[in-house]
Amino acid sequence: MTNIIVAFPKPENAKNIKKILLQNGFRADAVCTTGAQALQCANELGGGILVCGYRFADMIYTELYEYLPESFEMLLVAAPENCRSRDVKNLVCLATPLRVNELLQTVKMMEDTLTRRRKRAKRVPRERTEEEEALISAAKQLLTERNNLSEEEAHRYMQKRSMDNGTGMAETAQMILSLLT
Numbered sequence: 001m002t003n004i005i006v007a008f009p010k011p012e013n014a015k016n017i018k019k020i021l022l023q024n025g026f027r028a029d030a031v032c033t034t035g036a037q038a039l040q041c042a043n044e045l046g047g048g049i050l051v052c053g054y055r056f057a058d059m060i061y062t063e064l065y066e067y068l069p070e071s072f073e074m075l076l077v078a079a080p081e082n083c084r085s086r087d088v089k090n091l092v093c094l095a096t097p098l099r100v101n102e103l104l105q106t107v108k109m110m111e112d113t114l115t116r117r118r119k120r121a122k123r124v125p126r127e128r129t130e131e132e133e134a135l136i137s138a139a140k141q142l143l144t145e146r147n148n149l150s151e152e153e154a155h156r157y158m159q160k161r162s163m164d165n166g167t168g169m170a171e172t173a174q175m176i177l178s179l180l181t
Contacts, residue, residue, distance in 0.1 A: 001026075001083070001113055002026075002027075002047075002048050002049060002109070002111045002115070003029045003045040003047060003048030004019070004021060004026055004028045004044070004048055004049045004050075005026060005028060005029060005030045005031075005032060005038055005042060005045070005048065005049070005050045005051070005054065005072075005105055005155040006018045006021070006030070006031050006032070006049065006051050006054075007031075007033070007037070007038035007050060007051070007052040007054075007056070007064075008033065008053040008077075009053055009055065009056050009057060010032075010033075010036075010047075010053075011031070012113060013053065013101075014031045014032065014033065015031060017051055017077075017103070018031050018096055020100055020103065020104070021051075021104075021162070022105065024104050026104075026107060026111075027052070029041070029048070030043060030045075031059075033056070033059055034058050034059075035056040035059035035063065035064045035110055036057050036058055038052060038056075038064060038068050039068065039134060040062065042068055042069055042072050044068070045146075046071060047069070047071030047072060047114065047118075048071070048072055048114070049072065049073050049074075049075060049107060049110050049111065049114070050064075050068060050072050050073070050074045050075065051075045051077065051103075051107070052074065052075070052076060052077070053076075053077055053078065053116075054076065054078040054079070054082050054087060054160070055154060061074070061076050061078070061086075061088070062087050062088055062165050064074050064166065065088050065091060065114065071091065073110050073114060074091050075092045075094065075104075075106060075110060076087075076092070076093045076094070077093075077094050077096060077098055078093060078094075078095065078096065079096055080095040080096070083095045083126065085116050085156075088121050092106060094106055113142065115157075118138065120178075128169075128170065132169075132170035132173075133168050135173040135174055135177065136158070136169055136170060136173045138173065138174075138177060139154075139158060139174075139176040139177050140154040140174070140175035142176065142177065142180050142181070143157060143176065143180075146180060149163065158172050158173060158176065161176075
């Protein structure tokens with residue numbers, strides 16, 4: 001489930017949007033009335049969707065967008081003239097008066113986009129540090145010497161143990177080294 005922050009200067013607007021989202025199966029993690037509160041929640045949650053208004057007491061949406069973590073998408077709810085003349089690219093905007101169906105479809109679309117982005121990011125293997133590479137090499141070498149495995153067999157063994165235990169290769173290598181030495 002995607003984290004959703006609802007931020008509007010008027011608390012009753014924010015609560016109404018949250019209520020609509022909750023009634024339709026979405027989770028609203030926070031309701032904020034200032035840009036600073038929204039940014040604080042966004043930094044704590046790590047990723048999701050920010051549904052917000054155009055202007056807050058402490059900033060306008062462009063400043064909020066600038067400081068928003070990259071793992072967040074912004075859905076601006078504003079007057080039609082503000083939606084047409086917005087200064088920010090890659091921003092989803094819904095014009096007021098807000099239609100519930102449009103809000104729900106847009107949030108669903110944004111949620112799907114975030115899910116695809118997360119899946120794509122998981123597919124990219126992360127780079128190991130030199131220390132992690134050294135641990136893995138040492139564990140492979142120990143397995144080849146003690147168990148008469150080839151380097152490839154030792155690697156496959158470590159991969160399998162890593163997947164079975166739900167740990168990374170470096171952590172598995174550390175466990176092998178601590179058990180066999």
